[in-house]
Amino acid sequence: MTRIGIAGAGAFGTALAVTLASAGRPVTLWARDPVFADRMMQSRETPRLPGIVLPDPVTVTAELDPLAGCETVLLSVPMQALAGFLKGAAMVLDARALIACCKGVDMATGRGPSAIIAETCPRATAAILTGPSFAADIARGLPTALTLACRDPRRGAELQERLSTPTLRLYRSTDITGAELGGALKNIMAIAAGIVIGAGLGDSARAALMTRGFAEMQRFACAHGAEPETLAGLSGFGDLVLTCTSAQSRNFRYGAALGKGAWFDPDVTVEGAATARAVAAIAQARGIEMPVTQSVAQVIDGQRSIAEAVKTLLSRPLKEE
Ligand SMILES: NC(=O)C1=CN([C@@H]2O[C@H](COP(=O)(O)OP(=O)(O)OC[C@H]3O[C@@H](n4cnc5c(N)ncnc54)[C@H](OP(=O)(O)O)[C@@H]3O)[C@@H](O)[C@H]2O)C=CC1
Ligand SMILES: O=C(CO)COP(=O)(O)O
Known part of the structure; x- marks a missing residue:
């Protein structure tokens, strides 16, 4: 064999x-x-x-x-x-x-x-x-x-x-582009979901975050040639659900530690941190709207507090879903 x-x-x-x-x-x-x-x-x-x-x-x-x-x-x-x-x-x-x-x-x-x-x-x-x-x-x-x-x-x-x-x-x-971007982008959303739970913002806020985060994942991936169906499959939606809702996820746990202001072991592999910075830079350069990703990158880099990031996300202009 x-x-x-x-x-x-x-x-x-x-x-x-x-x-x-x-x-x-x-x-x-x-x-x-x-x-x-x-x-x-x-x-x-x-x-x-x-x-x-x-x-x-x-x-x-x-x-x-x-x-x-x-x-x-x-x-x-x-x-x-x-x-x-x-x-x-x-x-x-x-x-x-x-x-x-x-x-x-x-x-x-x-x-x-x-x-x-x-x-x-x-x-x-x-x-x-x-x-x-x-x-x-x-x-x-x-x-x-x-x-x-x-x-x-x-x-x-x-x-x-x-x-x-x-x-x-x-x-x-x-659809290799859709598959790899789904896996990359969901880690950013898992950090964001962890922040929401760690900061005590509640399960309703997490559901809103996951849904708007998913819209953001689709926007970014489709701008790079991915098929929307791929994002709705295991590599996108499936992995988003898993890692935004389970404390087994290191990205989620890292976000939860940020939300609580707690220490997190720097030796643990947290792929979403570097990827948030990379994706935020690409999105900004290409004019792709990625408010959750931008917020995660800013919170990780200490450019913005969690309270400021939440306020910015909630005060964006009202729009159609
Ligand atoms: N764990 C999981 O549940 C899942 C992980 N993945 C993905 O798999 C990838 C690996 O994650 P995971 O195995 O969990 O991470 P771990 O932290 O458990 O292991 C990382 C491995 O990569 C090695 N490594 C680190 N840096 C280098 C380097 N510069 N050159 C060669 N080897 C290196 C480490 O070696 P050393 O021990 O010497 O540091 C270690 O063996 C990630 O992208 C993750 O997103 C995907 C699905 C599930
Ligand atoms: O990708 C994973 C499960 O599908 C593993 O997630 P974490 O890297 O967040 O632990």
């Missing part, structure tokens, strides 16, 4: 390794730190997924060369690390199917994962795996449904087949 490569042994990369290997597929899981990789290989555990045991078909390594033996490689490093990782690994990874699992927009270039793959590995087939799924749920074998987006429908169908497992159900799409 074809070996699947996974670059990035964090919570999500490891969870994907567990579900694929549990379905009998051999997996090479790459971690950047050799000591960490060796410990994980020996102990079959990781502190990022407490209580989960790595199935036998998972090999953990800090060497990039073994990924050359994998025709399909899932990229599960954080968004802001993707370009740097791919530049360093292009010799090994080019001409493969590279499936980005990270959710965000690169701050330095304003690009999403598929454009970064195309630039760094021009002979690769780029795809996106995204949608509502917490790593812990996937690793525990709970039912999950995700979107697998690839411009080439034939390659997309092959990847859908190769990466689906009895508990991980993949739906296919050719």
Whole structure:
């Protein structure tokens, strides 16, 4: 059976390794730190997924060369690390199917994962795996449904087949722009929802925020060529609902800490923070109306208090829905 490569042994990369290997597929899981990789290989555990045991078909390594033996490689490093990782690994990874699992927009270039793959590995087939799924749920074998987006429908169908497992159900799409932007933008809204709840503004305010945030996601994605239906699917609406309503979401928890004025561990991956800054800058430059995103970026950067941001959002001119 074809070996699947996974670059990035964090919570999500490891969870994907567990579900694929549990379905009998051999997996090479790459971690950047050799000591960490060796410990994980020996102990079959990781502190990022407490209580989960790595199935036998998972090999953990800090060497990039073994990924050359994998025709399909899932990229599960954080968004802001993707370009740097791919530049360093292009010799090994080019001409493969590279499936980005990270959710965000690169701050330095304003690009999403598929454009970064195309630039760094021009002979690769780029795809996106995204949608509502917490790593812990996937690793525990709970039912999950995700979107697998690839411009080439034939390659997309092959990847859908190769990466689906009895508990991980993949739906296919050719709208790679819509899929990656849905996943990136919902993280901004999850931070905003966390702020609303943390600041004690209530569930009604959160519902309003999610709905107007969704309108904003559609506006931005469609201005970039996405199909509105994609945003209404798992990668947009589905993931928006999950992360705006669950304290399992790190973006939500980060927002809640901001709302309460509490400390938040800076080592936790919070993709929506950098992405809010990147998207706010693009929206401003292109004249796309993104009031929630602008507010989140300003609150994160300390340019505006939460009270000021709420006042600004509520005092915008009244309009049709
Ligand atoms: N966790 C989840 O439930 C889900 C996560 N995702 C997405 O997956 C992506 C990864 O998230 P997740 O696994 O949770 O994050 P984690 O924080 O758990 O892990 C991040 C991993 O990336 C590695 N890493 C960090 N920086 C670099 C770098 N510069 N080069 C190479 N490797 C690096 C880390 O290595 P080290 O340990 O050495 O720091 C770690 O293995 C994010 O974009 C997230 O949005 C998508 C769906 C669900
Ligand atoms: O994207 C996710 C679930 O679909 C994970 O969300 P967080 O990164 O906010 O934890």
